[in-house]
Structures are given as structure tokens and as C-alpha cells.
Amino acid sequence: MTEKLVVVGNGMAGCRAVEEILKRDPGRYAVTIFGAEPRVNYDRIMLSPVLAGEKTFDQIVINDSAWYDRNVAALHTGRTVRRIDLAAKLVEAEGGLKVPYDKLILATGSDPVRLPLPGADLAGVVTFRDLDDVNAMVAAADAGGRAVVIGGGLLGLEAAYGLVRRGMQATVVHLMDVLMERQLDDSASFLLRGALADRGVETVLGAQSEAILGEDGRVTGLKLKDGRVLPCDILVMAVGIRPATGVAQASGLTCNRGVVVDDQMRTSDPSVFAIGECAEHRGIAYGLVAPIWDMCRTLADVLTGDEAAAYAGSILQTRLKVSGVDVFSAGKFAGGPGCEDLVFRDAGRCVYKRVVVEDGKIAGAVLFGDVADGGWYFDLMRRGEDIAPMRETLVFGQAITEALRGVDPRSAVAAMPDQQEVCGCNGVCKGAITGAITSQSLSTLEAVRAVTKASASCGSCTPLVEQLLQLTLGDGFQAQTGPKPVCSCTGHGHDEVRRRILAESLKSIPAVMQALEWTTPDGCSSCRPALNYYLLCAWPGDYRDDKQSRFINERAHANIQKDGTFSVVPRMWGGVTSADELRAIADVVDKFKIPTVKVTGGQRIDLLGVRKDDLPAVWSDLNAAGMVSGAAYAKGLRTVKTCVGSDWCRFGTQDSTGLGIRLEKFMWGAWTPAKVKLGVSGCPRNCAEATCKDIGVVCVESGYEIVIGGAAGLHVRQCDPLTKVATEQEAIWTICAVTQLYRERGWYLERIYKWMTRVGLDGIRAEIEDPERRRALYDRFAYSQRFAQIDPWAERVAGRHAEEFNPLSRRMELT
């Protein structure tokens, strides 16, 4: 008979425990889960990248609703458990719900600590624990301004970095003199402060908070004990966590700091178990993920009949998730009596490594700047390996140490047991990876990521996954030392594909796939659009566009929305419109009952919620008023944003609006590796925000400054100066030439700023400033435009690709 298992807590620990139990004995329990947050289980560790805008919530979901449908008999989210009736074996939840259990798992996690400072209840004072906190911070960051973060630990620093990435100024206030003092020593903390300052995060150490100041119920600043006041618009408390023991205490279970458990994760009641951050094992309440996974495995063993399974505590390792700042720490990193230190420093590269040795074994390590060997040190430490034979080279890392000792660096990986976890984010063990490599004939990192999700989140286990590929495949593994392949259908990189298209006169997608030995019959959704673009760019006028290799937006010449409807953006040359155009737009909106009309950031108007069947008729009406497609969907020229320039503005130095219109009229229709947005500002006040566009022009009295490589999306990046020219005509030549260079050399989906960083600005400038080469580039661009400037809307109004917009048949509409 199935036993009833109730899990209180729908977080990482609770769900992992269920997964581990199902892995061992899928039919044994009927599972009920209670969760306080009204959503599915997600990877809480990855909230920092979500705050920083580097990941979306969807990307950090661990178990989606389909998983619950398959594996869980009942899920109660947003319903708080009040207490457990241990005698009657009943869970009592909000609203009078009572659920009986045979076995119960408490995985209630922890609560963020709120300092009892005066003003702690003001609006704008938040903690950093769950998605609601992140959303509150993102909302605050959208308004700009200043943030103060109390707490210079892992979470506090990640919160501050995320807020800076969102456009705020952030200051971290820390009570101690060392940042992350539970993980770092003075030297690493010093380097970390510098690296954070470079990224815009200020740190104030040894500072005690006295009061939170506010006005009209909202936070305005933090007052320190020494009298200093740090003004702020949002205040984040990240001073630690406290095990959530409320339910356990209300039910009469033994609690200290956390719910006390034995080595089998059992609480003071034999049918009730506790795991994760709410549990206290041998006096320790853990706040990191690795011990949670260890506890879940032991608990699953116990609950599926292996009473001998025991959890013996975990040795901890930590990594900071701040892009470009590599920090690793494990064990007794700060040394102590009886410990020796092996230290390596490289001031030029800002690298610091300290390996702590005790009784001939590694007792801890702290690494800054180069953390590649963190996993190796951690492994040696966990295995208690005698390091005497490699002491001289230990700090130089695994590769050098093992090369000098004649050991194959792969042997350590080979010796790893199959059940050892490789990817902590997604909980993937060595055996699952090597098994997938063998059974599904995987040969690339990308393929392993796609099938197993190993190294697909934070990526810190990538070297290990690569070694596993190498080990499993032997010579069959093509190390990714060469250029990155276009996709998993080929081993060739983008440059090689482009070179051979030209060298071998390859003029169709099947021809390229044949010549370059594609491993799939007709490619995939990554390589086909890339090849289509490369061929279009290589053979203008000659190559016939392959509609089925274009993403839907470029096939339908509109932007698909979440509900399957589309949005339509007509061109407004240089952002200038007229009463007639606006009237025509208004008429179209009325006629087709278009639900939303929105002004875009690129000085145009977006019509949202258009049904696909209506697109040709909508375009027909817009065409009739003289408007063409704005290509708001294209990997191609999008908008040219302008200010009013010398026509109206008292500061304007040149006719920026006119130049913008001339650029857009000459360049529209051009396909490019990724989208291209231009901006033209009439003076250095830069009202058109030209210095964060892909290519921008800033007009000055003496001519035109041309800047390149800006971005204001996922990444925010200011343009670099490319060159300065004296006349408007030269400005147009230069911009078309650099666009053509990007068209010919950029990789598909690589924005100009990434291309520029990859190939170097100097090389680009050399091409543009050489009059002959600039001329040749410009001529190639102008030639290509002869075939590109056909309004796709007008073509389709005239009937081209009608099948794209009409249903195959309406005969089943009424049945």
C-alpha cells in the first residue's frame, strides 16, 4: 500500500528530497507538498543573476507545473501550515485544511534576518530572499537613484552588484573590516573591494548602522553610529538568515537554532524529518546548497528502507556570483594554530591564492581572480589526500602539479565516483553525464548541456564537464580549443563557414551543408537562419532567400507576441511623423480593433495585438498612407533616432534630423548579423542618446563624431569613438562602410559591440580610415541595397507568400 508522505516547504530542499525518493522507489509514497510562495520551485541561488538581469525567472525554474502533475498527488501553494499534530499524524494548514501523513518532511528553509533598527518598517526597506524581494528591488531600480545594502556577505554583495547592473548607485555597509568574513581573508577582501569598486559598488567597512531615516513613510537614508548619513531610495538588509522553525516549535519538536535532527535527518518525533536550512545537524544550521543535496540523499535512503544511511555533515565551498569577479573559498581558509599557508600572488593580474595546510593535508583554500583550481583543492581536501609530494607546486594548480609528477590530469576525474555531483545548480552527477554521452552519442559541450542541463546555469563546472567528455570519448572528443561551432549540427565555426561559402561559391543552404559535412539532414533553428544570412550577404541579387529558414518574425514581417498575435511598427523616418500618418494609423487601429498602441523607445508607434490573418490588410492601409515596414522584427536596420538639431534647437550644431532621415532612407532594408540601431544627436548634449546605439553620430561645430558599439539592453555599454569626419556626406559613407564591414565579418546574432570586442576596434578603424577600402565597402553596401529595398509589406499585400497568412483549410472550423 502506498504510504502518505507530506512535505512542508516547496523550495529546493523539499522538491529535491521528493526527486531523490522517486529515483529510489517511485511507487512507495503518495506525495503532498505545501509551499508558502505562490509559485513552482525555482533555483534560489540564481536569484542574484535574475536581479542583475543576466537571467530570467523562467530560466531558473527547477520543477515546472508538469513535474508536479506527474509526481505529486497534491500541491498546496500559498497556504501556510499552522502546526503538526504529532499524536494524530495530521498537518493542520490555513483555512482548516487537515492532511494525514505516515512520514513528514519539514523543509521550511529560513527567513532573512531583519535588524531591529528604528525605521525598519519604512517603505523601501527590503530583504533579499525570494522572487518577491527581487521584483521589489527591480521595481525600485527602474526609478534609478541610490541603494544602500546592509551586510557585506555573499548575498549583500550580489544584491548590490545586481542593483548597479540595473542602473542604481549602490553602497554596501558592513559591520566587519573584512568583506565576506566567513569566506575570505584580509587579502582577498582587499582585492574584492577593488574589483567591486571597478563595477560601481562602493563598500563602507567597520560601519555600524544606527537608524533608518525616512520621509512620508519612505526610506531616505541610513544613519551610521559615527554620524554619517548615506542617502538612499532603497535599503536592502542582507545580514543573514535564521532557520524557520515556527511550525516545528508550535508542534512541540525539539529546536535550538534550527530543528534538531540526527544523522538520519530525524527530528525528536520518529515520523518527522527535517532537511535544508531549517534543520540543525550536530549543532550546525547550513545556509548553502551543497549540504542540502547531501541531506536529501541521506533522507531518501532512510525513507526508502536504508536505515543505515547517515549524514556526517558537509565541508563547505563558496563561489561569488558577480560577473567577472572570481572568488572561491573552502574550509579553514583563514588558517589558525598548527596551520601553514602556501600563498601565490600576481599583482598584475590581481590574482591571490592561499592554500591552508594542516597535518600534511589541505584544510582550506581561498582563491581570488583565478579560481580554476578551486574544485581540485576542494576534492583533495575532502579526500584528505597527503599533499607532501606536491607541496612545491600545489599553489600553481592541478595542471602544473600533475604534469611535473607525470600524472595524467584526467586520472582524478576518472577516479570520481558516478554518484558524485558535478553540476550543483542542476544537481547532475558524473554518472548521468557519462551515461548520456555514451547512450546518446554526445560529442560537444553544447549537446551535454542540452540533454543533461549540466553546466547550463552558472557554468562554473564547465571544465569538469569537458574533462568528462574527453575521458568518455577519448580521441573522439574535439576539444573546443578552436572557434566555437555554429551549433551542434557542425564542428565548423562561423568564420570558417563564411570563408568557404565565398571560396567554394556555395550558393544554397543544402550546398553549404553538403560541402561542410553537416551532421543533421536539414540543420536546426540555430544554423539555418545563420546560413541564410551568410548566403544573402555573400551573394546579393543572386541568392534566393529561404523563407523557411527565417524566424517567424522575419517570415511574417511583424513581431510575434506571447498570445500568438503580432505587433506592427511602420517606419517613421528619423522619428518624424505627420498628421496624415497619424490619422492613417488611428484609422487602422479602429478598423482592425487593435487593442494596444504604444510609443516605442526608437521614436515610432507600435500596434500590438494584430491577428495574423489581418496583417496583409493592415499593411495595405498603412502602405496607402505612404508608410512601409519599420523592420522592428529584423536582424537588420531598425531605427535611426534623432534630435531636432539645428532646425529648431538653440544648441544644435548640424541638421541631425536631416542626417538621420538620409541615413535611414539609404540604409533601410539592409540585413545584418543582428539588429542595428542608429542615433544622430545635433550636439554633445546628445538628446538622441546616440552614444549607446550600435552606431551613433554626435554633431559638433567642426563636423561629425562617429561612435560605435553601444548597447542599452541586457548589457549596457557606451560607444567607443570610431572616427571624426568633416562633412555629412563623409559621415554617410563611413557609417555605410562600417555597417558593410560588420555585415561581412560579424557572426550571426552577434551585435556590433560584441563583434567589435572580438575583432578589435583598431582593425575596424584602419579599414574605415583608409579612403580606398572605405570606398570599396561603401560600394558593396550600395550594391547590396539595390536588392534589399523592396518593402516586404507591399510585396505581401500584392499576394506574395499568401499561404503564410491564410489557414490551410477552414473546413474544420465548424465541426
Next chain:
Amino acid sequence: MNAMAKVVEAAWTDVGAVTDVPLRGARRVPTPHGDIAVFRTGDGRVFALKDACPHKGGPLSQGIVHGHAVACPLHNWSIELATGEPLGADRGKGCAPVVPLEVRDGRIFLGRL
């Protein structure tokens, strides 16, 4: 023909010629229960699925068809056309219902969703 054969016949609807669906492409067939997506792969085979990705309901008919799979236009899940199941790491997370389909004399017949 006896009466029995007629009943079987009526369960199928002729929705058009195989060649009406572009190679490596798809067309929609609206029904009162939502659209059906009819796909034609590079090797000329045809498949039909409910036009809704198991992930967020994205219209699969608008995706890029490659091999015997389609990439959903909303979040790029790859769906196997023969089974409606997601491929790769998303395997096992639901499926798009398969619509019965027959090809006779170059015409596509769909059964009920």
C-alpha cells in the same frame, strides 16, 4: 460500399493537398477547439499536432521545421513532430497532442483532435 465504410469516411476531413504545405514549413487549420498545425518536413512527410507548445502554448505552426522536429517560436523548445513531445533537456515535460492524419492520393485528411 456498405454503410459502415461511410461512417469511417466521415470522421476524416480533407484539408488540402500535401503540396499546399511548404517544405520545411507548416500551415494552420482552425477548429472550434483551437488550431491544428500541419507540418511538412524536408523529406516530404506530413505531421499534425495541436498548435500549442506544451511549455507556454506557443503556436508551433509558426516555428522553424528541422529534421522531424519544430522549434517553438516563443522559447525555442524543440518538439518532435511524430509524438508531440519536447526533445533534449525538456523531454518529459508534457506534450502537444498528436492529431490523426492520413495521406491519400496526395491529399491530407485529418481526424478529430
